[in-house]
Amino acid sequence: MDKTTQMHLGNLFSEDRELQNKAFFHVLEVTDKPVDWAYEVWDEMVESLSHKDNHVRAIAAQVLCNLAKSDPKNRMLEDFDALLAVTKDERFVTARHCMQSIWKVGAAGKKQQKQLVDGLAGRFRDCAAEKNCTLIRYDIVQGLRKLYDEVQDEKVREQAMTLIESSEEDSKYRKKYAGLWRVG
Numbered sequence: 001m002d003k004t005t006q007m008h009l010g011n012l013f014s015e016d017r018e019l020q021n022k023a024f025f026h027v028l029e030v031t032d033k034p035v036d037w038a039y040e041v042w043d044e045m046v047e048s049l050s051h052k053d054n055h056v057r058a059i060a061a062q063v064l065c066n067l068a069k070s071d072p073k074n075r076m077l078e079d080f081d082a083l084l085a086v087t088k089d090e091r092f093v094t095a096r097h098c099m100q101s102i103w104k105v106g107a108a109g110k111k112q113q114k115q116l117v118d119g120l121a122g123r124f125r126d127c128a129a130e131k132n133c134t135l136i137r138y139d140i141v142q143g144l145r146k147l148y149d150e151v152q153d154e155k156v157r158e159q160a161m162t163l164i165e166s167s168e169e170d171s172k173y174r175k176k177y178a179g180l181w182r183v184g
Contacts, residue, residue: 001035001036001037001040004026005026005030005037007023008022008026008027009023010023011023012027012059013048013051017055020055020059024063027063028063028066031063031066031067031069031070032066033069034069034070035067035070036070038067038070039073041067042064042067042071042075042079044060045063045064046060046064046079046082047060048060049061049064049083049085050082054089054090054091054093054094055094057086057094057098058086058093058094058097058098061083061094061097061102062097062098062101064076064079065083065098065102065103066101066104068104068105068107068108068112069104069108071108074109074111074112076105076108076112076115077111077112077115080105080112080115080116080119081119083098083102083105084102084123086098087102087123087136088123092131092132095136096135096139099136099139099140099143100139100142102116102120102143103143103144103146103147103150106147106151106156107147107150107151113151113153113156116147117144117159120140120143120144121159121163123136123140124137124141124163124167125167128167134170134173137163137168137173137177138176138180140163141163141164141180142180144156144157144159144160144163145160145180148160157181160177160181161178161181164177164178
């Protein structure tokens with residue numbers, strides 16, 4: 001790991017928000033491609049998913065999602081439930097940041113893809129009584145679309161369509177969610 005990345009990782013959970021944000025954007029950029037140092041920070045990211053500061057939880061979730069592609073030991077398969085739990089965070093903004101990144105886990109391999117799609121399908125069905133249900137469902141369908149665009153697996157599209165048709169009762173929202181799958 002280069003010194004700049006090491007410095008930014010050190011600042012990732014700084015109480016100085018400006019320093020923290022700069023570090024966060026650097027780490028996201030660096031982890032957009034596979035890195036060989038993922039396991040040097042993996043445990044800290046997993047532990048930080050339950051940190052008292054929701055900003056730390058959001059950062060840890062997004063970084064961990066990016067690190068999924070740098071996980072040859074498939075540790076994500078064991079840590080996925082902790083990540084999925086952040087999509088139910090008490091602070092909706094934190095939950096949403098995680099939800100909008102979690103699709104990246106599914107692009108890391110077939111086992112991760114299955115775990116992600118199953119987890120998001122359960123989340124889609126279970127969120128019906130939540131205050132922000134329609135936003136949660138939109139983010140889930142959008143995440144499945146991003147995953148589909150990345151891996152081109154027809155099973156992902158089929159699962160999204162099944163969720164839209166079988167779990168969403170409001171035709172206005174069914175149409176909105178299905179719109180994410182239209183081309184052009």
